[in-house]
Amino acid sequence: MTRYVVNRLAGMVLVLFLVCLFTYMVFFLLSPDPAVQICGKNCTPERIDQIRANLGLDEPFVTQFLNFLRGLFIGREYEGGINCPAPCLGYSFQTSQVVTDMIVQRLPVTAVVAVGAAVLWLLMGVVGGLISAVQEGKFADRFIAGLTLGGMSVPNYVLALALQYVFVVWLQWLPFPQAVPFADDPVQWFLNFILPWSVLAIGYASSYTRLTRANVIDTLDENFVRTARAKGLRPDLVWRRHALRPALTPIVTIAGMDFAGLLGGALITETVFGINGVGKLAADSITKNDQPVIMAVTLLAAFFVVVGNMVVDLLYSAIDPRVRVGVSA
């Protein structure tokens, strides 16, 4: 087990390094010169050279990349006395802020969005899927199938605007969204998040419903469920132990992956609802072409996905005894 974990960790570090390298390369090679942008309209070539030197942009690619890596692990200092402690993800000249601080500020709200949405979609998906499976072919099953089809086909931004119109403007059941710290007014805070959670959850819940339904129906057909019945086991035990556990295990692991993806920021939802999270930061930085921030957000998303992947794999080997540790590494 230890060897397996060590192997996986090594693999993870390698993947993250490659992601770093690739992202850095993309921004180094494809982006317009940040120095020109920072300098603005009335700019002399000397001024551009000076900015380049300040940012370290006059160095060759390898040196720049190594500087970036060094910044990640031991921090770095930009000319002009700007200190960027580890993990330094760069410095945004457009906002005059250290990128790491910008992200750390916004991560909690993104985490709140992701956690709430995940709870909601797991609840809706699993319950909906179970109802569909039990009522297979009957009205409830078809009704839920219709809902999931809708949930999967309506794009996030349409759903977000539609729900906002219906619940905030028309019915006025929910307050107009405004940033309220949890400590000031927990109720208002909670009400603010209901729509973003729902918008994110509906898409995921739809596919989880289908997955749960299919898995449960398949599992009920398994020979070992017949064995459990032949033992004279109570129906609730047959369900709980022999049908649900095998049917839901894959769902839990997929949920881990999806959740990790969301931690990287829900770009559309955060933007539509004006939530100042990592997703909105990414959207804003893209419109402003603030490269260090775009790159940092990309890396962060990759980091969560890679870590999430590993956690899910470790979890899987704990839940499913057939996944022999060491073999799949």
Added chain:
Amino acid sequence: MTLLQAKGLTVTFGATNVVDGIDFEVRPGGTLGIVGESGSGKSMTSLAIMGLLPSSATRAGSIDFAGTELTKVTERQMRAIRGDRIAMVFQDPLSSLNPYYTVGTQIAEAYRSHRSGVSRKAARAAAIEAMDRVHIKDAGKRVDDYPHQFSGGMRQRVMIAMALSTEPELIIADEPTTALDVTVQAQILDLLAEVRRDTGAALILITHDLAVVSEVADDLIVMRHGRVVETGTAEQIFSDPQAPYTQALLDAVPRIDDSIGDLRPVPGGPA
């Protein structure tokens, strides 16, 4: 004196009788072989006894088990009989065991659900004892292994241990050797015979394989298209088959002392 007696047992899917009014009986401690091709209705017969038919099937006729009419009991009463007084061994032991639980847990589960107030520890001990009785070596250790850690033959031993752990009066084995390779088949048949001798449980052995029943069964019924075409003692049927179908079935088995000729398939197909 009979332990189980079926009269006019019929299983219907839609308009088709897959089991069509069959009669048979099992004596206490005796072995009844039910032989037939696939599609002859033998497995449906066993599921009909257990009350485990698919919901799309209907059951008619009578099944008397030690004075209890199984077609009349409630699901709750049937559950008390299932796994306790009538246990079942299925064809494919890998898919019939739940991959998520240790074999010990699965054996103990059968035991505990029929013995109220039994502690986990006692159930585990019973599981180990049952595994011992089916000759699984190191039962005390292997009780914590998962099904995938066993070979095919060992898995079937686990299934048999599960069946006998509650000391049933009747064990129904539905093609218990079909998924196993030939050398292991004989061991499992020996084991079933041994279990029957030791526990006094009666056995219904369902198979398409005549060699299997010839070794173990006392009585035999031969089924085709949901009907019984011949009934008798195993000896009688093997030495002097009456029905043309039984004759054809016996002729279809290649014999080692036979001159080499064409194999003789049974004419006709499943209905």
